[in-house]
Amino acid sequence: MAKDGFGKDPERDFRELLDSSPDCVLVTDYDTHRYLYVNHTSCVMTGYGLQELLSMHVSELTLQSEAEIRETYERARQAGERGYTEEPQLLLSKDRSRRGWWESNLRFKVIGGQEVIVIVSREVTPRIxxxxxxxxxxxxxxxxxxxxxxxxxxxxxxxxxxxxxxxxxxxxxxxxxxxxxxxxxxxxxxxxxxxxxxxxxxxxxxxxxxxxxxxxxxxxxxxxxxxxxxxxxxxxxxxxxxxxxxxxxxxxxxxxxxxxxxxxxxxxxxxxxxxxxxxxxxxxxxxxxxxxxxxxxxxxxxxxxxxEKRREAEERAHYLATHCGLTGLPNRNLLTDLLGQAIASVGRTGHRPAIMFIDLDRFKEINDAWGHDTGDGVLQKTSGRLREVLREHDVLARLGGDEFVVLVQNIDHQDHAVRVAEKLLAASKEPVVVEGQPFTVTLSIGISLYPEHGIHPTDLMKAADLAMYVAKDKGKATWALSGEGRPQAIQ
CATH class of the missing domain: 3.30.450.40 (GAF domain)
Structure with missing residues (x-):
């Protein structure tokens, strides 16, 4: 055995060396794109036999077009000794049992007067x-x-x-x-x-x-x-x-x-x-x-x-602060705000508001005789009936006890307010039924108009309240306009 270099058959030894490489080593003709040499690793990795590969065209293995191969080979030629490294390609073995990513370095060489491309391809699947x-x-x-x-x-x-x-x-x-x-x-x-x-x-x-x-x-x-x-x-x-x-x-x-x-x-x-x-x-x-x-x-x-719970609690608190818990109607606080808004819009719309104070006649007698639960039922049924008479944009509020207030929007003439009051009185003539018992509840209504009887919410409310007492003192079941000394008979 020689002490230096290869043995007696250097070419065979060199082939064995290449075959032992974990990388695929292939040599192709520069012009024909045919394989001239492949090492054993190439056969193992691709699943093709040696003679199969040597009879193949590069495109058959890489699935690249002729144009792509020529472009790649030209880049390798221009790269000189450093060679050209392709982007990793996903390749399949012959029987499709092996699939992986391969990165190839291509170098242009002239060997024995023949132009070739030397390809060293390494599997980079774990890296990719x-x-x-x-x-x-x-x-x-x-x-x-x-x-x-x-x-x-x-x-x-x-x-x-x-x-x-x-x-x-x-x-x-x-x-x-x-x-x-x-x-x-x-x-x-x-x-x-x-x-x-x-x-x-x-x-x-x-x-x-x-x-x-x-x-x-x-x-x-x-x-x-x-x-x-x-x-x-x-x-x-x-x-x-x-x-x-x-x-x-x-x-x-x-x-x-x-x-x-x-x-x-x-x-x-x-x-x-x-x-x-x-x-x-x-x-x-x-x-x-x-x-x-x-x-x-x-x-x-x-x-x-x-x-959501916080918002619901906040909305509930606001609702309780602005509405009657028994009837669900606006209370004094909300009514005052709405009346203030109605007054503020007069200059823009030209429509004036009116206020009607309503007291349920002889409601105390019902409460005392039948109890508070029945009285509450009468209040709920009566408020519902009054709400049905009013227009959608009018406001029915409960101040407490048996006192209600109506804010009538868009009043252009005193007669309009009177007609609303008469509708309310007519609605109260039919008895309300609570737990099977009919109750007839008449109304005493006091009316105030903006701006004749006040230009501030408190003035209008006070004027309507006083007019309501005039209606009650003069016979009940009627209405009275603020400033009048006697009730107005229903026509």
Whole structure:
């Protein structure tokens, strides 16, 4: 054995050296694009035999066009000794059992007077997958950030759900994003918001939470039931999604999908559903980020609920401060505000308001004889009947006890106010029935007009109050106009 260099057959030794390389080494003719040499690794990785490869055209293996090959070879020639490195390509073996990403370096050489391209191709699948996973994670981080910003700025769950779906598409790189929640009293999931492709599919797809139904065995139903993410890396081959294969196959390009439950108080209240064109798009890191997103959504829903309760309490407090608890009519505070607004608008509209003070005649007798519960019923029935007589924009208010006030809008003449008073008196002639007992309640009405009897709310209210006592003292069941010393008879 020689001490230096190769043995007695250097060419054979050199071939064995190349065959032992983990990289594919191939030599092609520069002009014909035919393989002149391939090492053993090339045969193993491609699944083709040596003679098969040596009889092949480069385009048959790489699936590139003649024009693409010529352009690549020319770049290698221009690159000189440093060679030209192609972008990684996804290649399949002969029997399609092996699939991976390969990065090739091409160098132009003249060997024995023949122009050739020497190709050293290395599998970079782990690197490409890692880069893609990192890219996906970066996009989901961006989507998470956008979702968190939406939580801050959204004023409703509907607005938030749509913002999250939009973020998953625009920042997260997803193909489809949807938010679903169960319909009240049903096992069916309803679409709350969506972005991306497949809207026509999502709108007609039946999705259930019931595992006994085929519609409930998919990713969304399982995630909702278990409270854990549900994932598929091959949607159209997954038996859990069989029910939707026909619907999805011709309409979308789903490769992988995931559903993440929205948990509140330890139970599922909804599900975030995402689809991607890429296989294995939902690795452990991505799912972790989506779970964080779902947790933030749950927190936002809790805040919306607290805000809704606070707003309802505030509205209730305002209602109680401005309305009668028994009849639901405006009280003195609200009536004063509305009268002030009516007076302020006179200069703009030319329509004047009138005030009518109403007292229920002999109501105290009913209260004393039949009790407060019956008395309250009479007040409620009477107020409802008076409200029916008035126009929609007139205001009936209760000041307390058996005292009511009507703010009549748009009075152009005194006779208009009188006609309203007569309608109210006519309505009171029919008895109201409370717990099967009829009660006839007549009215005493005092009328004041703007501006004849006052230009301020307090002046008008006082004038109408005094006129009401005139009507009551002069026989009841009638009306009186402010400033008159005797009641006006009903014509």
């Amino acid at each position: 997958l890692a880069e893609r996973a990192a890219s996906r994670a970066t996009k989901i981080y961006a989507a998470l950030s956008s979702a968190n910003e939406a939580i801050i700025h959204s004023s409703s769950s509907e607005e938030l759900f749509q913002a999250v779906c939009d973020a998953a598409i625009e920042s997260g790189g997803m193909t489809t994003a949807a938010m679903l929640m169960p319909a009240p009293g049903s096992d069916l999931m309803e679409l709350q918001a969506m972005a991306g492709k497949g809207r026509d599919t999502m709108e007609v797809a039946v999705i259930s939470t019931d595992p006994q139904r085929p519609e409930g065995r998919g990713l969304i139903g399982k995630a909702f039931r278990t409270g854990k993410p549900s994932i598929t890396d091959d949607y159209l081959q997954d038996t859990r999604t069989t029910h939707w294969h026909t619907l999805v196959r011709d309409r979308t390009q789903i490769r992988s999908a995931a559903s993440v439950p929205i948990i509140r108080h330890g139970r599922s209240v909804g599900a975030l559903y995402l689809c991607s064109r890429e296989r294995r798009a939902f690795d452990e890191e991505i799912i972790g980020l989506l779970v964080r997103m779902a947790g933030n959504l749950s927190f936002a829903l809790q805040n919306f609920e607290h805000e």
